[in-house]
Amino acid sequence: MDRKEAQHRFDYSGALPRLFVRIxxxxxxxxxxxxxxxALSDRFLTAENLITVARQxxxxxxxxxxxxxxxxxxxxxxxxxxIVAITSVITALTMAPLxxxxxxxxxxxxxxxxxxxxxxxxxxxxxxxxxxxxxNVSPFMxxxxxxxxxFGIALTLTSGVPVYGIPDAFGTIFSFARIFxxxxxxxxxxxxxxxxxxxxxxxxxxxxxYAVGGNLKASRLSGINTRFYLFMxxxxxGALAAVAGALLxxxxxxxxxxxxxxxxxxxxxxxxxxxxxxxxxxxxxxxVVLGAVFIGLIQNGMxxxxxxxxxxxxxxxxLLILAVIADQLRQFVMLRLKD
Amino acid sequence: xxxxxxxPAASVGAGSTPPTPILQAQAVSKQFPGVLALDAVxxxxxxxxxxxxxxxxxxxxxxxxxxxxxxxxxxxxGVRFRGEPIELQGVHHARTLGISAVFxxxxxxxxxxxxxxxxxxxxxxxxxxxxxxxxxxRADDILKQLGFPLRPRQRIQDLTRAEQQMVEIAKAFRTDxxxxxxxxxxASLTDREAERLFAMxxxxxxxxxxxxxxxxxxxxxxxxxxxxxxLRDGKRxxxxxxxxxxxxxxxxxxxxxxxxxxxxxxxxxxxxxxLEISHLTTEDGAARGVSLLVRSGEVVGLAGLVGSGxxxxxxxxxxxxxxxxxRITFDGEDVTARSARAMLDRGAFYLPPDRREEGLVMMxxxxxxxxxxxxxxxxxxxxxxxxxSSERTKVRDVADRLNLQPRNIEHDLERLSGGNQxxxxxxxxxxxxxxxxxxxxxxxxxxxxxxVAIYGFIRDLCESGAGILLISSDLPEILHLTNRTYVMxxxxxxxxxxGAEITQDRVLANFFERARA
Numbered sequence: 001m002d003r004k005e006a007q008h009r010f011d012y013s014g015a016l017p018r019l020f021v022r023i024x025x026x027x028x029x030x031x032x033x034x035x036x037x038x039a040l041s042d043r044f045l046t047a048e049n050l051i052t053v054a055r056q057x058x059x060x061x062x063x064x065x066x067x068x069x070x071x072x073x074x075x076x077x078x079x080x081x082x083i084v085a086i087t088s089v090i091t092a093l094t095m096a097p098l099x100x101x102x103x104x105x106x107x108x109x110x111x112x113x114x115x116x117x118x119x120x121x122x123x124x125x126x127x128x129x130x131x132x133x134x135x136n137v138s139p140f141m142x143x144x145x146x147x148x149x150x151f152g153i154a155l156t157l158t159s160g161v162p163v164y165g166i167p168d169a170f171g172t173i174f175s176f177a178r179i180f181x182x183x184x185x186x187x188x189x190x191x192x193x194x195x196x197x198x199x200x201x202x203x204x205x206x207x208x209x210y211a212v213g214g215n216l217k218a219s220r221l222s223g224i225n226t227r228f229y230l231f232m233x234x235x236x237x238g239a240l241a242a243v244a245g246a247l248l249x250x251x252x253x254x255x256x257x258x259x260x261x262x263x264x265x266x267x268x269x270x271x272x273x274x275x276x277x278x279x280x281x282x283x284x285x286x287x288v289v290l291g292a293v294f295i296g297l298i299q300n301g302m303x304x305x306x307x308x309x310x311x312x313x314x315x316x317x318x319l320l321i322l323a324v325i326a327d328q329l330r331q332f333v334m335l336r337l338k339d
Numbered sequence: 340x341x342x343x344x345x346x347p348a349a350s351v352g353a354g355s356t357p358p359t360p361i362l363q364a365q366a367v368s369k370q371f372p373g374v375l376a377l378d379a380v381x382x383x384x385x386x387x388x389x390x391x392x393x394x395x396x397x398x399x400x401x402x403x404x405x406x407x408x409x410x411x412x413x414x415x416x417g418v419r420f421r422g423e424p425i426e427l428q429g430v431h432h433a434r435t436l437g438i439s440a441v442f443x444x445x446x447x448x449x450x451x452x453x454x455x456x457x458x459x460x461x462x463x464x465x466x467x468x469x470x471x472x473x474x475x476x477r478a479d480d481i482l483k484q485l486g487f488p489l490r491p492r493q494r495i496q497d498l499t500r501a502e503q504q505m506v507e508i509a510k511a512f513r514t515d516x517x518x519x520x521x522x523x524x525x526a527s528l529t530d531r532e533a534e535r536l537f538a539m540x541x542x543x544x545x546x547x548x549x550x551x552x553x554x555x556x557x558x559x560x561x562x563x564x565x566x567x568x569x570l571r572d573g574k575r576x577x578x579x580x581x582x583x584x585x586x587x588x589x590x591x592x593x594x595x596x597x598x599x600x601x602x603x604x605x606x607x608x609x610x611x612x613x614l615e616i617s618h619l620t621t622e623d624g625a626a627r628g629v630s631l632l633v634r635s636g637e638v639v640g641l642a643g644l645v646g647s648g649x650x651x652x653x654x655x656x657x658x659x660x661x662x663x664x665x666r667i668t669f670d671g672e673d674v675t676a677r678s679a680r681a682m683l684d685r686g687a688f689y690l691p692p693d694r695r696e697e698g699l700v701m702m703x704x705x706x707x708x709x710x711x712x713x714x715x716x717x718x719x720x721x722x723x724x725x726x727x728s729s730e731r732t733k734v735r736d737v738a739d740r741l742n743l744q745p746r747n748i749e750h751d752l753e754r755l756s757g758g759n760q761x762x763x764x765x766x767x768x769x770x771x772x773x774x775x776x777x778x779x780x781x782x783x784x785x786x787x788x789x790x791v792a793i794y795g796f797i798r799d800l801c802e803s804g805a806g807i808l809l810i811s812s813d814l815p816e817i818l819h820l821t822n823r824t825y826v827m828x829x830x831x832x833x834x835x836x837x838g839a840e841i842t843q844d845r846v847l848a849n850f851f852e853r854a855r856a
Contacts, residue, residue, distance in 0.1 A: 202724045204714045211711055214700035221657065221689065221697055222712035222767070223680035281702045 017333050024275030025326035026287055029319070030294055037301030044304055051182065057296030058189040059084075059244045059251075063263050064270035064292045065196050065285060066240030069233040071271050073213040074280030075132060075139030077234065080241040080267055082150035083121040084260030087245025089154040089163060091117030092255020096165030106169050113170070117249070118242040124150050125238015129231035147264075154257035163255030174250035185247050189289075192240065196285045209233055213280025262313075269320040270295055272327060295319075359422050361386050361549045362407060362438065362518050367416035369402050376402040378573040379416065384518060384549040389540060389563050391581070392553045394570035394593055395786065400553045403570070404520050407551065408440035409433035431460060439511030440520035445503055447495045453506050454478035454491035457513055481509050485539060501532040508539070519543060520551040525559065525645060531829070533644070537563060557586055557814055558644075558847055569593055586843060590815050594787040601791055602819035603798040608636035609822070612668075613775045613806040614687070616652065619665030625651040627830045628665070633775065633806045638797060640817040640824030640841070641810045644850055648830040649810050650692060653777045657682050657689045670774065683712050688768035692780035692810075698764045705748040705755075706734045709766045716771070737766045742792065758789030765793060776800060779810040794820060818843060826850065 020028075037044045063080050070077040095113035102109065124146050131142035177184040200206035208229045211219045220226050241263070249255055274291030276283030295316065302312050360383035369377040377399045384390050392400045405411045407418065409427030417424050420436060427433045430440070447456050457478050463470040478491035487505045495503060504524065511519055521540075525533045540550060540563060552563060560567050564581040569592040576592050591597055614633040619626055626648040633639045643649040654660045656667055658678040667675045669685055682689070691697035699708055710719050710730050718729040734748050741762045745755075752760055761781070768776055778797070782790045797820060801807055811817055817824055824841050826834045826849035833849040 198724075202727070204720060204725060207707065207711075207714060207725065210703055210707070211700050214703050215697075217697040218691075218700055219711070221659075221679050221691060223678070223683040224711070225680070277702070279702075281700060 061292035066237035067267035079147035081260035081263035083241040084245035087121035092163035121242025129234035133230035391564040437517035622661035640821035643827035
């Protein structure tokens with residue numbers, strides 16, 4: 001108590017702690033990863049490989065941007081993986097019969113399929129939002145519940161087998177096409193990134209996400225409709241996960257109920273490594289995308305270094321915990337970094 | 340004995356008085372990283388006295404009692420217990436010596452029962468197993484002895500805050516008590532509960548227990564205290580007998596300034612009625628049939644003890660309390676049970692008493708906090724997007740007016756001192772056209788400099804025609820800043836005092852059950 005009143009300088013005001021507080025742990029991790037993997041494999045630091053990393057990271061980057069919104073408001077969304085799954089299933093189930101009935105109307109088939117899929121995924125987000133914002137269900141239970149519901153529905157609809165019959169054009173356009181050598185999903189991600197950047201930094205809604213997560217009561221007293229913005233965070237999170245689900249379906253060219261299982265962990269990891277606070281109110285969308293890229297980089301690097309995929313899980317888990325510890329440390333340093 | 344030295348004291352002779360003090364701090368200093376929280380402070384406590392520690396937030400009261408209770412070890416200086424030098428190894432050690440502290444932050448486990456909490460860490464055992472029967476009997480004895488209406492098997496989470504405090508106190512009485520340290524014990528109590536606490540303190544005194552009582556409420560000093568030690572900036576400023584103390588003197592000692600330097604002269608020009616509350620009763624009964632009026636160009640006080648219902652009034656005006664009956668009118672319009680948004684849009688601003696809890700988004704910047712209530716309107720939003728450059732300009736202006744330190748409006752609030760955080764809270768009401776300010780404890784936990792600045796602002800706002808409802812348990816604030824004052828007592832409006840009627844005696848007379856003797 002007494003300490004707060006004082007305005008003395010602390011020993012934590014050196015250049016490195018300041019940098020750490022400002023940019024978080026991520027740039028340090030990226031640097032280390034680049035050095036290590038470049039040393040391990042000479043194929044790592046090539047243009048082609050980096051493009052591969054970019055494409056692999058897009059799906060996670062999109063989900064992580066949505067996850068960030070939930071985290072900003074002081075919650076999280078554990079259903080993102082199953083939103084990806086149900087989007088994939090609904091997209092495929094809508095496209096397959098349409099493509100069979102009207103082989104020539106590809107554009108309409110794709111449009112309807114994408115809308116249906118993303119609509120289904122977003123609907124899960126709406127349900128999450130209603131539960132969290134209106135009924136005060138804890139985000140943990142709410143999203144865990146909707147995850148089970150979505151997964152159950154996806155499995156029921158498909159009997160657990162992949163859905164075939166998606167028009168080839170879907171994969172061609174939304175996964176394999178390249179413009180200036182860059183795969184199309186990367187453009188989608190870039191577009192969403194710009195939209196998110198504008199939303200978070202230049203609109204009231206974005207500002208309110210931070211405020212509501214930072215202090216709900218203060219936000220309410222400042223005349224903010226806190227329930228609405230909590231609701232919207234989960235809706236947008238669901239929508240973004242759904243977009244990722246549709247893009248992933250284009251890449252796989254089938255509808256799958258079993259995809260996205262690692263998304264909750266990976267997306268939260270990407271956010272936390274990117275400096276988003278688990279207590280809400282703090283986070284930068286650019287760093288979140290970098291966090292996703294970092295995870296993509298780690299996975300790619302480990303692939304090249306021929307580390308088996310089971311061990312890769314271990315590494316991601318370790319990194320997540322380290323990132324959380326770094327976040328605590330950052331809070332600690334920040335509180336002492338007064339000037 | 341009463342030593343009073345306005346300069347940093349060094350002259351309290353330990354051996355010069357007949358009764359040996361039971362607890363003594365000798366020139367204790369405490370250095371926290373970057374802060375000297377206590378600077379060579381002497382303090383002594385005699386058996387059977389209530390020794391009040393008085394001072395502003397940050398003066399070092401908390402640190403001193405934490406050292407006395409064994410939470411912290413002093414960096415320099417020493418503690419003597421019954422004349423013997425001791426080195427406290429922790430709270431538990433202190434407790435075995437009969438030194439018990441009740442802090443504001445309770446140390447109770449919510450999911451356990453009262454008896455389990457009472458003996459936590461010192462469970463009664465029989466051959467390695469818990470002796471629950473003995474524990475229950477002992478717990479029952481302690482509670483009965485203290486006259487608390489509690490049963491040992493109640494769970495903490497089912498108790499009110501006041502009842503939890505009773506459990507904390509009962510915990511102190513578990514061992515043979517010789518020193519009881521109470522840290523702002525009435526902060527969360529209703530008046531009736533406070534009365535019971537006071538009676539218990541009287542009783543403990545007669546048993547020879549020495550009591551260290553931390554407060555920043557002057558009324559409690561007169562009510563309970565035998566001696567008072569005033570701390571400022573980590574130093575002991577004075578120790579005096581309560582009989583010799585009065586508001587002016589205490590305030591001067593606490594702030595280091597004379598009253599006329601602290602409180603500005605305000606030219607009141609009461610104009611049209613802004614806020615009219617008639618026969619307001621909240622659903623929880625915390626306010627019953629309360630009526631009041633605030634006009635433009637005046638500062639209206641709303642005084643009362645904590646729990647008197649005065650805070651409820653401000654909250655009710657902002658849609659934060661459920662209203663059972665009555666009417667709230669603002670600027671001629673019925674605004675009963677309207678939301679915070681509706682009130683802000685009409686030009687009313689509410690400053691909550693706890694800035695961390697309800698006022699500020701601590702991890703965000705000054706700029707974002709100040710503009711937060713007003714983002715929907717120009718100049719902050721243009722064509723649906725935030726206009727960050729005019730936001731910056733506007734907030735920077737207010738930061739300049741308030742002399743915010745540091746001036747950088749991009750700093751997040753965690754990095755500001757308490758006083759500057761409070762300025763930011765006030766700044767939220769200054770970036771838009773506000774006609775009515777409802778300020779609930781606007782100077783809680785701030786240094787004197789900030790206090791003076793905030794009072795200056797209240798004057799400026801009032802003189803430029805705003806209406807101000809000043810809700811405060813700080814008596815001098817009420818006495819020196821308001822031209823009209825209401826006093827609440829246990830949910831009822833007790834009195835309305837005007838101008839020269841606003842005296843300490845008349846306000847205090849309405850604070851308590853009976854007038855103070």
